[in-house]
Amino acid sequence: MCGIAGYSLSTSSSVERTLAAQALLAGIAERGADATGYAYRGFGSQVTIAKQRTGASELLDLLSIPAAASEVLVHVRDYTKGHPTVEANNHPIRHGSVVGIHNGIVENDDDLFDAHGWQREHPAMTVDSEAIFALAEERRSDAAAFQELRGAMAAAWMDERDEGAMHVARGVGRPLWVGHRAGEVYFASTRHALQLVERTLRVTLRKQEIAEGRLLRLRDGRIEKQLKFQPDRTYHEQHALPSVRAPHEGESCIARLAAIAAAA
Secondary structure, eight states, X not given: OOEEEEXXXXXXXXXXXXXXXXXXXXXXXXXOOSEEEEEEEOSSSOOEEEEESSOGGGTTTTOOOOTTOOXXXXXXXXXXXXXXXXXXXXXXXXXXXXEEEEEEEETTHHHHHHHHXXXXXXXXXXXXXXXXXXXXXXXXXOGGGGGXXXXXXXXXXXXXXXXXXXXEEEOSSSOOEEEEETTEEEEESSHHHHHHHHHHHTOOOEEEEOOTTEEEEEETTXXXXXXXXXXXXXXXXXXXOOSOSOHHHHHHHHHHHHHHHHHO
């Protein structure tokens, strides 16, 4: 069980970018400690990735987002497929022009790679999540593409061919929440993470759970478009893991975040 989070901000937003990302990271920290990372994009199309094989508590103070960044992805990993000793397996994951994060399990990833004739981004990669971002790249984030997936999914990604846009999608079997106000959209695996953003940034968000089979296109701090797709609802996870996998990471990060926010 992993944790995902991120935001899309308008270029005119005065939100402190690093503090917002730290709040999201602290909010999802309890969901995994095998690896953690983040990605951001400011002016231009290029996405910058930073990740390490630690829990969130060892990244929180190192996390740094430039003031010009408008789009951010944050991830904590509790791995199921794709050992974290291979850095390319850890999130954010790159496949071609797409950089993304995922919480869930894709059971038919190898079949999709064979059927489409895709090559892994890195020869040592085995992580199932890459299939999501390979579909996003090949089909230009067409919502119907994700009907090919079998498994559980909450995911988000940026495409370097699509400057200024971010996509957030929920299939089945994993939670995903969105909170927004004028010029700001935040998303996270849990409502609690969004509430932590509210307390840290001293803002009020309109919060709602994203329905299954939904793809949101975010741009410039707003939900530009919401599309539907039909996820495979026959999928049932046989050995579901608890959502809280690293409670000590969550407690440590929340305590440290309070100190960072007080000093900001």
